[in-house]
Amino acid sequence: MRKIMVLGGSCGGHIAVRIARLGDYELGDIEVRKFPDGETYIRLVSNVADKDVVYVNSIAKDVNDLLIETLFTLETLKELGAKKVYAVIPYFPYARQDERFNPGEVVSFNVVARMLERAGIDEVWTIDLHLHRVEDISKLFKIPARNLTAVKELCAYMKEIYRLEKPFIIGPDEEAEQWARVASEYFDSEYDVLEKQRLSAEKVVVKPKHIRDFKGRDVLIIDDIISTGGTIVEAVKVIKNMNAGDIYVAVTHALLVKNALTKILKAGVKDVVSTDTVLSPTSRVTVAPLIVRELSKIGE
Amino acid sequence: MRKIMVLGGSCGGHIAVRIARLGDYELGDIEVRKFPDGETYIRLVSNVADKDVVYVNSIAKDVNDLLIETLFTLETLKELGAKKVYAVIPYFPYARQDERFNPGEVVSFNVVARMLERAGIDEVWTIDLHLHRVEDISKLFKIPARNLTAVKELCAYMKEIYRLEKPFIIGPDEEAEQWARVASEYFDSEYDVLEKQRLSAEKVVVKPKHIRDFKGRDVLIIDDIISTGGTIVEAVKVIKNMNAGDIYVAVTHALLVKNALTKILKAGVKDVVSTDTVLSPTSRVTVAPLIVRELSKIGE
């Protein structure tokens, strides 16, 4: 029988512990530290030989630092005899630059994918990766890749803690429809997305595609990510003006650059909730069960 | 005839300008900036198609950030049609970790070398790379690699500005002998290195291998690098106690972590001089001529 060891990088340790606890897997140990000159030292403290290793690390905020840490670790796992290596990157970076929009640009999304493959790993897993122009994660990677979603976990939390009953689900832009739809199924509730409508040469408004009045119902805004918070703040303003009840925000990845949280709260949101893919003040829902469930399938 | 374009990364731009000016090469342009979420945006503004590209970037201080910038750029150069790509990394990182000293360690020196090769470059050049246990740079890389030395440039500066005449050359430890020897040849002067001598079970002293008294002569300490400054400070203390005249320090790479410069000056050093491989308050000597001289050979 396959022996699984779970390992966490410096932005994945908290998830690794929870995966190991929940799935009753062995939890391995990695030492990561920085020398005064800025170089990273990494040691796989646990013996990984002949094991299937699940390495968990989000690549957010100190993006390049964590990317190097991840690549260094993955490259070494096989060298040390790991049988299979699953790279679980709950937050996968550089998704925006999936194309050469202007001549000469580095298409970093592809470059990162190539680097991961060359590190010799067997599979890549991620969570709510925003695929803008790439149709499917299998188009990005030559190795098996899975893109899980945490939207149901987020909805379950909102239901339990805030007792939300059939809230109106809103995706703050058209690309968010995929997540809004999942949430609306969970709540058995309607959903809509906001879109930009050009009124005249100078005037653009943001409006829901279909709905014109929320009739006092609570609204749950669902998206994959909050970065600077601009999109959400704009969405909240629009929704507030349409007779909404309480407004909540739930996203998978909360980067919350600078004072994004304060801006969103100020706009009139009741609460903001996210998962722990990226540790943030809004991290209330762990993605560990999601990964454990997926892990339970790989032995089959 | 081959057309050479010189490009500088965010820690190589100052050298690239000087190479282009000195060698009368075309100077290309790269845009590098950071998004608020920490991701790096890179665009090769100049058209590199069908050109031999010399890309210059030191990978020091924000090591992982610069490593990713370098890898992203190099990976893209060939994609955009560059004919040959010379990666000039004046300061090459992770030289310390060239072996697995303890089980499980990432041998980062090798991993970085592999990453560079996989980016598709044709040659790697560096300057005064400290090869600890790797005998020769050609053992590290499968592609052609050159390790230039800036010691003569440093000596020329010391001679011109401080009118040093036959200073006693000291390498602060045994691994510095290679640089001390070059300097002693330049000045036609003696050299020695410091070594640790065990006096008893408890007591270790640092002493020059051969010399016992400097007889009032000026001393020039030569090394490849100053990181925290500890080695140099210890060397200065030893030398001061042996009847030395003025003490100068010249190194290729001055990282000067925290208050290293103040510590060294405080120890009694007259002045500290370094090259511009890493920009630092002691950068007085450019390595551009060194690279131009080497470039002039590649067309032959």
Add this chain to the structure above:
Amino acid sequence: MRKIMVLGGSCGGHIAVRIARLGDYELGDIEVRKFPDGETYIRLVSNVADKDVVYVNSIAKDVNDLLIETLFTLETLKELGAKKVYAVIPYFPYARQDERFNPGEVVSFNVVARMLERAGIDEVWTIDLHLHRVEDISKLFKIPARNLTAVKELCAYMKEIYRLEKPFIIGPDEEAEQWARVASEYFDSEYDVLEKQRLSAEKVVVKPKHIRDFKGRDVLIIDDIISTGGTIVEAVKVIKNMNAGDIYVAVTHALLVKNALTKILKAGVKDVVSTDTVLSPTSRVTVAPLIVRELSKIGE
């Protein structure tokens, strides 16, 4: 009647919004940003003239940056005509250095107190400030000062979310007794603190003062702060070995330096909960109601 305006600094905005909403106070606006040269720009966007201003800012993590921001803002409030200025510093820094332990040390706790007073404010409020050797906050300040506690808010959350019934309360060291006592009153439950016991010249053990066996009961560790997490990890190890049920940790201020959270989870803690005095991945309890309750008294 007195008009109160609530203002939030860059680490207090989220609390200010909640205070204003809860207490139905006017929420003012401050613009804070950095110039490329590292200088801070601050503008009080709202008119504060003739108002009683409650300025909320925690001084944690980028301690000196936030201290300067706070001092600059407070200094200017009176200049702009604010009638009364309440400086609410939920996390108050430099509490450790309240004495000159070695000759020549800066007693930074006192210096910060003096700086605040000189800024012309009327009152200082803080939350669970750890007074080590200063008996009472009124000994530190010449102006009125209040030190509120968030322990009951934390306990209420633990009870509601984790259905804790009479957990055994543990303070991880003797200085934590003050908070353990409050929690034990809330839960109507026993408490104890851990203490260092010297077994021999070489051997020190950490043990509860009184209890010898937890008999399967759940344990709630209560403290004011988690910094690197060392104290908590040690406490958890001791408690786990004494037949404890589930172990939870609740603290007011979660600084969570580096990977503190992962370390604590790894030690076997079920969950870690903190307030929002410092925004952290464990911030589940807002201190806003605490401050609103106190504010409601000042008009009386």
Add this chain to the structure above:
Amino acid sequence: MRKIMVLGGSCGGHIAVRIARLGDYELGDIEVRKFPDGETYIRLVSNVADKDVVYVNSIAKDVNDLLIETLFTLETLKELGAKKVYAVIPYFPYARQDERFNPGEVVSFNVVARMLERAGIDEVWTIDLHLHRVEDISKLFKIPARNLTAVKELCAYMKEIYRLEKPFIIGPDEEAEQWARVASEYFDSEYDVLEKQRLSAEKVVVKPKHIRDFKGRDVLIIDDIISTGGTIVEAVKVIKNMNAGDIYVAVTHALLVKNALTKILKAGVKDVVSTDTVLSPTSRVTVAPLIVRELSKIGE
């Protein structure tokens, strides 16, 4: 007789060593370090009782961190019995914000001046402080204050190293005239400043006030500071188009934000030189002699 002790903060240590060496003063020792939680620890290692203390610290780059370090240290010096305290702040921050340009702005230049005075120091010295709208440094401080200039030291270096003979001196804007004039006196050479001229409603050009052609003469651009380098780059472009010989840049304070140095070199400058008020890759001239000369006067 008065005993002077020179002390250096974390951005002044290198100057303090040189002052002590040159003026044959006692060099004291301060320990400054950071705790993992971001708080600063400072200890005056040397005994300062009954001494006249010259404390040197530039407040640049990590501005607020260094401001707090400086204030903490100065506040403590008198407490520890120093007789007179001279705060030498070679780079003085927040000079830009010397007025309330928009309602509600913090006038940080004044606030910093007040904070320094309240720390109990006897005199403030600085170097080439850019007084924009404050006529004289004595208007800013209630205690004695001196604003020294390093322009002659810069000119002497340019003359010796680059053998500049009567270069044309250019101030890159009208506020730089004060420094250009000093340089022109040193070289016994002409000077001019650049100014913005409005050609039409849309078009503004930058041009020298008087000169129309440099007739192949070398140009030395003199200014107090390089921050992002924008002003200098624009000046170089203008000057290059007016038949200039070699162009050099000399400034007192080189902040060199991001890639400012590369931008300036790229614009066609032969070399950039600055003092060591702020440590930078262009720091070739120490301001220590300037301060020693001033110190020699205070005993008189």
